[in-house]
Amino acid sequence: MGKTTFLINFAEYLGAKTIEFEFAFPDGTKFKKKYPCKSAISDLVDENSHKTLALQGATLEIPVGKGKKKIQVIDTTGLIDGIHEDPKVRRSISQTIYEVLNSQMIIHIIDGSAVTKEDLPSSPSEVDFQISQIARLKKGYVILVNKMDLPGAEEGLKIIEEKFHGNVIIPVCAINKKGFKEVKTFVAYNL
Ligand SMILES: Nc1nc2c(ncn2[C@@H]2O[C@H](COP(=O)(O)OP(=O)(O)OP(=O)(O)O)[C@@H](O)[C@H]2O)c(=O)[nH]1
Numbered sequence: 342m343g344k345t346t347f348l349i350n351f352a353e354y355l356g357a358k359t360i361e362f363e364f365a366f367p368d369g370t371k372f373k374k375k376y377p378c379k380s381a382i383s384d385l386v387d388e389n390s391h392k393t394l395a396l397q398g399a400t401l402e403i404p405v406g407k408g409k410k411k412i413q414v415i416d417t418t419g420l421i422d423g424i425h426e427d428p429k430v431r432r433s434i435s436q437t438i439y440e441v442l443n444s445q446m447i448i449h450i451i452d453g454s455a456v457t458k459e460d461l462p463s464s465p466s467e468v469d470f471q472i473s474q475i476a477r478l479k480k481g482y483v484i485l486v487n488k489m490d491l492p493g494a495e496e497g498l499k500i501i502e503e504k505f506h507g508n509v510i511i512p513v514c515a516i517n518k519k520g521f522k523e524v525k526t527f528v529a530y531n532l
């Protein structure tokens with residue numbers, strides 16, 4: 342959890358005051374909307390899962406050497422094990438998997454605080470392992486262990502480091518932008 346929060350706050354960290362999203366829904370509907378970063382958070386982030394049901398693309402400017410490079414980052418719906426009961430969620434999950442297969446770089450976000458909690462959906466889940474198998478074949482694949490501000494996240498991070506050994510793993514906190522410098526360096530290096 343925290344994909345949308347990460348993308349909006351990462352844009353802000355890189356100096357953007359506004360963020361323009363291009364929404365692409367599974368039924369083919371497409372539109373663009375520009376938000377001040379703060380309103381993007383209030384409109385597009387929710388504590389309940391499956392808030393994002395479209396591909397949400399935004400252009401970010403990453404400093405590379407003395408210049409800047411524009412990259413297209415796509416926020417997606419969350420993947421789950423098994424088959425979701427809501428067809429809308431199922432369609433956006435298949436849209437997400439298609440996008441994962443076709444993207445150059447994958448930023449895979451796992452909730453570090455949920456690993457040791459029994460009342461939350463299992464983290465990392467089977468689908469996280471499957472995604473990592475596909476994504477590690479790409480030039481740029483990084484796992485962000487999010488919610489490092491919450492209790493249990495340090496322990497969760499250790500478990501993820503063992504289970505996903507051999508991959509690049511960066512602990513982050515998407516709400517307070519912790520770890521973002523390391524993410525920026527990773528992205529710039531792998532462009
Ligand atoms: N404590 C804490 N909460 C966070 C962090 N990142 C995100 N959240 C919260 O987690 C919840 C879900 O955040 P989203 O950014 O909507 O997560 P998402 O992965 O986009 O979720 P879906 O679009 O539903 O798949 C919100 O209540 C956020 O405020 C974090 O680093 N720490």
Ligand SMILES: [Mg+2]
Pocket residue numbers: 344345346385386392393416417418
């Ligand atoms: Mg989201």
